[in-house]
Amino acid sequence: MLPHIVFLFSLLLSTSHAAVQDFCVADLKGSDGPAGYPCKTPATVTSDDFVFAGLSAPGNITNIIGAAVTPAFVGQFPGVNGLGLSAARLDIGPGGVIPLHTHPGANELLIVTQGHITAGFISSASTVYIKTLKKGELMVFPQGLLHFQVAAGKTKAIGFAIFSSASPGLQILDFALFASNFSTPLITKTTFLDPALVKKLKGVLGGSG
Amino acid sequence: MLPHIVFLFSLLLSTSHAAVQDFCVADLKGSDGPAGYPCKTPATVTSDDFVFAGLSAPGNITNIIGAAVTPAFVGQFPGVNGLGLSAARLDIGPGGVIPLHTHPGANELLIVTQGHITAGFISSASTVYIKTLKKGELMVFPQGLLHFQVAAGKTKAIGFAIFSSASPGLQILDFALFASNFSTPLITKTTFLDPALVKKLKGVLGGSG
Amino acid sequence: MLPHIVFLFSLLLSTSHAAVQDFCVADLKGSDGPAGYPCKTPATVTSDDFVFAGLSAPGNITNIIGAAVTPAFVGQFPGVNGLGLSAARLDIGPGGVIPLHTHPGANELLIVTQGHITAGFISSASTVYIKTLKKGELMVFPQGLLHFQVAAGKTKAIGFAIFSSASPGLQILDFALFASNFSTPLITKTTFLDPALVKKLKGVLGGSG
Amino acid sequence: MLPHIVFLFSLLLSTSHAAVQDFCVADLKGSDGPAGYPCKTPATVTSDDFVFAGLSAPGNITNIIGAAVTPAFVGQFPGVNGLGLSAARLDIGPGGVIPLHTHPGANELLIVTQGHITAGFISSASTVYIKTLKKGELMVFPQGLLHFQVAAGKTKAIGFAIFSSASPGLQILDFALFASNFSTPLITKTTFLDPALVKKLKGVLGGSG
Amino acid sequence: MLPHIVFLFSLLLSTSHAAVQDFCVADLKGSDGPAGYPCKTPATVTSDDFVFAGLSAPGNITNIIGAAVTPAFVGQFPGVNGLGLSAARLDIGPGGVIPLHTHPGANELLIVTQGHITAGFISSASTVYIKTLKKGELMVFPQGLLHFQVAAGKTKAIGFAIFSSASPGLQILDFALFASNFSTPLITKTTFLDPALVKKLKGVLGGSG
Amino acid sequence: MLPHIVFLFSLLLSTSHAAVQDFCVADLKGSDGPAGYPCKTPATVTSDDFVFAGLSAPGNITNIIGAAVTPAFVGQFPGVNGLGLSAARLDIGPGGVIPLHTHPGANELLIVTQGHITAGFISSASTVYIKTLKKGELMVFPQGLLHFQVAAGKTKAIGFAIFSSASPGLQILDFALFASNFSTPLITKTTFLDPALVKKLKGVLGGSG
CATH class of the missing domain: 2.60.120.10 (Jelly Rolls)
Structure with missing residues (x-):
């Protein structure tokens, strides 16, 4: 009886291409596209690929x-x-x-x-x-x-x-306005903010233009 | 020969539910949902439903x-x-x-x-x-x-x-900040803008809080 | 200057139908569809609609x-x-x-x-x-x-x-098998589980058939 | 032990709104929308809703x-x-x-x-x-x-x-052209077909215009 | 007249990138992604790519x-x-x-x-x-x-x-449980099945752990 | 104070993979897939990638x-x-x-x-x-x-x-029928058009078969 099962099992397991799409762990070395990154080869995927420990430590808030x-x-x-x-x-x-x-x-x-x-x-x-x-x-x-x-x-x-x-x-408003090269005249024209304030905040956040 | 055709034609036309989804003109009196509004009854749809003339006239720019x-x-x-x-x-x-x-x-x-x-x-x-x-x-x-x-x-x-x-x-930055009831303390805290400037712009744009 | 702004502001705010789709808080009294529930009227939506406190208390684990x-x-x-x-x-x-x-x-x-x-x-x-x-x-x-x-x-x-x-x-395997009316002969036929075991677990979980 | 289980079971079953979206059998009396029809009340859904026997008989091909x-x-x-x-x-x-x-x-x-x-x-x-x-x-x-x-x-x-x-x-080319009210001058202009042929096929298929 | 047509035709045919997305026959040698495989070069696609004969023969049911x-x-x-x-x-x-x-x-x-x-x-x-x-x-x-x-x-x-x-x-329940390396203690803990039964079925289906 | 900001800013900017999906300018040299082309490396993207001037000149209508x-x-x-x-x-x-x-x-x-x-x-x-x-x-x-x-x-x-x-x-009806290798017998069988007309239009549009 066992051989028949193993035969069936092998047959079903051989549908490997279909099984892949259970998941698609990103191969970050590949080029991403509108739907995401290419999938890592399933054979190289391990439990660690589904786990992320990087949020267990607190972020540095002395800023x-x-x-x-x-x-x-x-x-x-x-x-x-x-x-x-x-x-x-x-x-x-x-x-x-x-x-x-x-x-x-x-x-x-x-x-x-x-x-x-x-x-x-x-x-x-x-x-x-x-x-x-x-x-x-x-x-x-x-x-x-x-x-x-x-x-x-x-x-x-x-x-x-x-x-x-x-x-x-993630678009942080202050960074978009004051840490970019968005020119001060265009910022003031499109936001009605005061040029002096814009320049001051650019000074703090590192913006140019 | 004609009756046969008409028979076939009627049969196919009778698949009215399926044909509906060629389009789904909004019934704005219905409740919208995550995918949009309910469809207007197809029998009441006319060419005018697919046409919009409201952009042919210039907008008022004296503002x-x-x-x-x-x-x-x-x-x-x-x-x-x-x-x-x-x-x-x-x-x-x-x-x-x-x-x-x-x-x-x-x-x-x-x-x-x-x-x-x-x-x-x-x-x-x-x-x-x-x-x-x-x-x-x-x-x-x-x-x-x-x-x-x-x-x-x-x-x-x-x-x-x-x-x-x-x-x-459509989220206009100035309206979001200065024409809403977003409180001045929270605006200054979350944007680093000067409270005086915030109050001034609220005065112009009608914001409160 | 202010009237012009207010005019513009009113004009833009009048595009209320478009603004609705920022969000679509479920009207649970309406009929759901493939994309979800109809939207609650935006005018009646409050901050509370976007907040849920029901997960702040522990679940009862004495089971x-x-x-x-x-x-x-x-x-x-x-x-x-x-x-x-x-x-x-x-x-x-x-x-x-x-x-x-x-x-x-x-x-x-x-x-x-x-x-x-x-x-x-x-x-x-x-x-x-x-x-x-x-x-x-x-x-x-x-x-x-x-x-x-x-x-x-x-x-x-x-x-x-x-x-x-x-x-x-949420499909819990044991409930699907042993708390439903899935008949014991069909369960044993489609899972190779022992009928005696199936009946025992149905006894515990309340299944029939 | 059983009461605890039943308690848990009831709790989970009480999440009825979430469970609904396992499927959404069309309530054809409701208004359809871009994503389909509203769902029939789950309590009234039976096995028959998931089965269709209308394709078991041959279509009439004497046409x-x-x-x-x-x-x-x-x-x-x-x-x-x-x-x-x-x-x-x-x-x-x-x-x-x-x-x-x-x-x-x-x-x-x-x-x-x-x-x-x-x-x-x-x-x-x-x-x-x-x-x-x-x-x-x-x-x-x-x-x-x-x-x-x-x-x-x-x-x-x-x-x-x-x-x-x-x-x-389902858009059948001949029906779109020759069984509709698509005017003969517009058909000939947009397809380069011969007006005489268009009129002849309209005669057979019942088109007008 | 012909040259003009051919000119127009060539122009339209030259929009080859756009036409590609009529279909996207999988290049199985490429890396798949969340939306599927990269497309085979359209010029190498033939009728055979859209046809599959592998379901015309009966599967082997002597198992x-x-x-x-x-x-x-x-x-x-x-x-x-x-x-x-x-x-x-x-x-x-x-x-x-x-x-x-x-x-x-x-x-x-x-x-x-x-x-x-x-x-x-x-x-x-x-x-x-x-x-x-x-x-x-x-x-x-x-x-x-x-x-x-x-x-x-x-x-x-x-x-x-x-x-x-x-x-x-395709996740076959018995294979998931009894043909995998899902450990017997964890299976019994998460399914309430009897360890002896689990081991017996693992013996038949080839599971370990 | 500035170093702290720059530190924060660098940290956030370093989330470069996430930021990529703001947009995905096509790398046309890559293989397209069901969702489109792979993305051009963000560092090489310029304003010109988001602009297209090819529709500013009139098309040639002497055809x-x-x-x-x-x-x-x-x-x-x-x-x-x-x-x-x-x-x-x-x-x-x-x-x-x-x-x-x-x-x-x-x-x-x-x-x-x-x-x-x-x-x-x-x-x-x-x-x-x-x-x-x-x-x-x-x-x-x-x-x-x-x-x-x-x-x-x-x-x-x-x-x-x-x-x-x-x-x-873009499927132009006349090109599909009369500029392709769609055989005249099959065209006449599936459209009821006259073979003589089909051949004549194929002569004009360059079709074969």
Whole structure:
């Protein structure tokens, strides 16, 4: 009886091409495309490819924003390739802030795991949806909308943001405006901000133009 | 011979449910969902449902930005429902500007049809891609990224923006910040802008908080 | 100058249909469809719609599996409708187990937030990928594949599972086989399990047939 | 022990909204949308909703084309709603023909189950891909391309076409041109066909204009 | 006149990059990605690429299950790449069985072409949907749910399963549990099956651990 | 303070893999796949990659149709890769015609920018939707349906067609039938056209077979 089974089993296992698409761990040395990276050869895939330990340590928050964002996007965690999921860890010290930003390519689900976080987003209709979240509470931020997270209490807060794409992108408003080569005349023309302020913030954040 | 044909024809025409999904003109009185609006009954659909004349007239540019955006999204043009396409007309007077904004839900393709437009977008990596476009030239703006359009010459410019969604959304940075109820302390905390400037711009744009 | 702005602002705000699709909070009283539930009227949406507190309390683990799964799918958390994201909280006591199961409609990303969890999944090629995870570590489980989570240490473990769909589904193998009306002859025929065992487990889990 | 299980079981079963999306049998009385029809209430769904017997009987081929197409699209088979699949049965008598047609909304996979069928499609590059298929052989026809099936032998042929959409659509070239109200001057202008021929075929197929 | 046409024709044909995406026959030597395999160069594509004859011969059913599954997934039939369709042939002898299994990545449509098949699936809510199908009848099995097919009569049955993906995957429950290296302690812990039974079935099916 | 910022900034910029998917300019030397072409290395991308000037010059309409279609598909305009958008310019002289055709892979939105165009499409139900459009008016043509555009006035008309795919495809009915190697017997069998007419049109358009 056994040989028959083994025969059947071999036959089914031989459909290796089909089985591959159970998952598609990114081969980061390959060229990515609109749907993600090419798949690592299945035979070389191990349990480690599906696991990421890089968010277990706290981010360094001794910086100007008193906070840190540590990404687990496909570039850091190849196992999420093609799965429509990725993550980031937020560490926000007392008084810290994740500045206003967008994820151009993904919706976000935030889980607070320590402390309190006040989070909010602004809709296309310029309505602000804002809430202070406790440990274990969730909040969603629809794709592409400006949003922020700030510490709400006197202790450090930690959260995990999960995204609906392996490559959500991250556009921080201040960096886009004041850490880029976006020329001051164009910034002032397209934002109505004061040129002196623009130049001052460029000085701090390293922008040019 | 004719009866046989008519029989066949009737049979095939009777597959009316299947044929419906050739198109799905929005019934705006119905509740929309994640994929769009319910479909208007096919029997009541006419050629007019697939046509939109609202972009043939110039937008009113006698305003503070010297420009106008006239939308042909699904709310205005129900024929685009479910098609992954919509449009807007841009009228930009000399010196006019479409302020920095994003479309949270769509990529954009701009066609300049009159005059010259300088357009640009900022990537997640804070690189600015900018170009002055002539009549007949195209530029794309990837989803969710901050971008702008300004008149590049001494004459009025016109362009048509086409979006990869029937509901692209439109988040104008200044409106999000200064025409909303986003509180001044939170704005300054999440953007590093000066409170005095924030209050001044709120005064102009009508924001509160 | 102000009237011009207000005029422009009103014009843009009047594109209300387009703005709706920034988000689509589920109206659970409406009929769902292949893409999710109809959207709640935007005017009635508040910050609370985007927040879910139901995962902040521990699940009750004084049961046969010593564990609990608390869902935050669209049925519990209407704000995730159409966003391609949902969540669940896992509480696993010492010796506890989330039995072998699949999510037919979603990939899963697990974040361990307390204790240690040994988790694994089985691929179409019958390879088992297994790993013991510490606090802050992530693991992904591709869509539709059998997987499990068990406590790895002597203390209670907690994790959050995030799914790539607002309705991931949950098929627990034992419930599918032994808590359903799947007839014992068909179970034994299609699984090669012993009829006596099937009947015994049906007795425990409440299955019939 | 049993009460605990039943408790757990009830808890999990109570996540009814999430479970719904395992499937979404069409409620054809509801309004369809871009993603399909609203779902029938799960409690009223039975095995019969997932089964369709309408393709078990041969189509009537005593007509001008000596062939018949019997659809099992979502309008006939509500169980395929949202599944990205539907089917049709082809009966082609000796000398019969399924005239040149397209499916605007789906790719097609043809399985020959009796006799021989010569099938082909024409690409955008005007290349014709053509093949005579035996019982058990498969052929694919990419979305939206003109294709046909004709009997290849002296006996009746049967095939099943499966589509990558629950609503593939069906545009038969001759019906589009000669059974519609497409005016003869416009047909001749846009196809270079002879007006006399157009009028003759309209006479046979019932077209006007 | 002809030269003008030829000029136009050449111009249009020269848009070769665009035309390519009519279809994308898999180049199986290339690395696959989340959306499938790279496309074979269009110039080398022939009619044979769109045809698959491997399902015309019966599968070998002289094995323990008295049945055979012959796949026509993208690995066997490169023409389905990117089309969201693939197929498999089921041969089920009298008393034969396709054991309980899932397709993690696709919905399934079954067409019975000979004999009688009793088929069923189990939903997330642990409801069993079961039906005996005759020749020409269809049944759908939603993605990722456990299902089976058994011969319902005294004669051999044949069916064709069509999937909503070119790579549906195939996870046979018994193989996942008893033909893998899934350790017996973990199996018993996560399924409540008896260790002796697990070891016995591993002995038959070749599992280890 | 500055070093801290620069540190943070570098950290975030180092998430380069994630940032890539803001856009995916086609590397046309790579092999395309079902989702498009591999991405050009971001470091080599410039503003010019997002701009296309090839539609600014009129197409040559001194040909048999008195019209020209100039494509800006991904093959001509690599910046649209993966964005679900592309374009074409239509130049239609007085009396000119864009012959009956389909785009197998995309919906179309037409914007008239000069003159008058009469445009129409035929649905699966053989209904003709037709309209004469003025400058600035829009019309949509659902995917895969036969449609046409003809000059409606005594002056040249210009339009821009935008598609919901970077590779919409273009199947011109006359070319498919009369400029291919589709054999005359098969054409007449599958279209009921007169063999003499077929041969005559093949003579003009260069078809064989």
